[in-house]
Amino acid sequence: MAKTPFLALAVAVAAVTHGHLDHVGGLAExxxxxxxxxxxxxxxxxxxxxxxxxxxxxxxxxxxxxAAYTIVRSFLQKLLPQPEADPARTFLLSGDxxxxxxxxxxxxxxxPAWLPPRGVLSFLRVPGHSPGQVALLHKxxxxxxxxxxxxxxxxxxxxDADKLLELPFERLFPSHDDGTGVVPGALRKLVASFKx
Numbered sequence: 001m002a003k004t005p006f007l008a009l010a011v012a013v014a015a016v017t018h019g020h021l022d023h024v025g026g027l028a029e030x031x032x033x034x035x036x037x038x039x040x041x042x043x044x045x046x047x048x049x050x051x052x053x054x055x056x057x058x059x060x061x062x063x064x065x066x067a068a069y070t071i072v073r074s075f076l077q078k079l080l081p082q083p084e085a086d087p088a089r090t091f092l093l094s095g096d097x098x099x100x101x102x103x104x105x106x107x108x109x110x111x112p113a114w115l116p117p118r119g120v121l122s123f124l125r126v127p128g129h130s131p132g133q134v135a136l137l138h139k140x141x142x143x144x145x146x147x148x149x150x151x152x153x154x155x156x157x158x159x160d161a162d163k164l165l166e167l168p169f170e171r172l173f174p175s176h177d178d179g180t181g182v183v184p185g186a187l188r189k190l191v192a193s194f195k196x
Contacts, residue, residue: 010034010036011030011033011034011037012036012037012038012114013037013038013039013040013114013115014027014030014037014038014039014040015040015041015100015121015136016039016040016041016045016049016085017133017134017135017136017145017147017148017175018042018045018129018130018132018133018134018147018148019041019045019048019049019130019132020129020130020148023147023148023175024049024083025083027039027049027083027085028083028084031083031085031086031089036114037089037114038089038090038091038112038114038115039085039086039089039090039091040090040091040092040093040100040103040115041085041090041092041093041132041134042092042093042094042123042125042131042132042133042134043092043093043094043132044125044127044131044132045130045131045132045133046085046090046092046106046132048130048131049083049084049085049090050084050085050087050090050106087106087107088106088107090105090106091103091104091105091106091112091115092104092105092106093123093125093132093134095125096124096125097122097123097124097125098122098123099118099119099121099122099123100115100116100120100121100122100123100136101115101116101117101118101119101120101121103115119139120138120139120140121136121137121138121139122136122137122139123135123136123137124137124163124164124166124167126146126147126149126163126164128149129147129148129149130148133147133148133149134147135147135149135163135164135167137167137168137169139168141170142168142169142170142171143169143170143171143173143181144164144167144169144171144172144173145172145173146161146164146172146173146174146175147175148175149161149163149164149174150164150172150174150175150182150187150190161187161190161191162191164187165184165187165188165191169184170183170184171183172184172187
């Protein structure tokens with residue numbers, strides 16, 4: 001991967017919301033370009049991403065909430081290999097919610113300096129699209145990254161979206177967003193429309 005001016009910046013950590021290829025397809029290149037970069041993911045995603053590919057679990061064994069994706073997924077897995085997250089650099093979140101500062105090493109290691117301080121970044125596990133999918137809330141800015149719970153232009157991926165409404169966010173950025181985000185009132189309307 002050629003370093004562009006953007007990549008000349010140091011990337012300290014890759015926060016993986018879930019392990020589907022459209023979210024982690026560049027992970028191998030990032031690990032190569034930034035050898036000190038850490039990786040954070042939920043422990044329920046680790047079997048699909050951490051360690052040698054031949055030992056990884058396959059997403060094809062996980063029921064999908066999206067029939068079209070199920071078909072595309074089978075083709076993608078044949079064409080594009082799932083990345084191998086370096087176990088020594090991977091830190092795992094556990095439970096249904098918590099502070100990202102509490103992520104623990106996948107293998108024995110000291111807590112790295114790149115983990116955010118307590119109270120800055122929290123997570124909420126929102127399974128359904130994948131076993132360990134997480135939404136990430138940056139508390140100082142009120143910014144919520146919803147993973148594939150809400151997808152730009154396609155609405156709700158599954159009905160865990162009502163869980164997102166419990167979080168104190170000011171703007172939600174859905175997967176594949178155009179950069180404008182969604183305010184809480186718009187998400188409430190969307191969730192209500194799916195429940196009618």
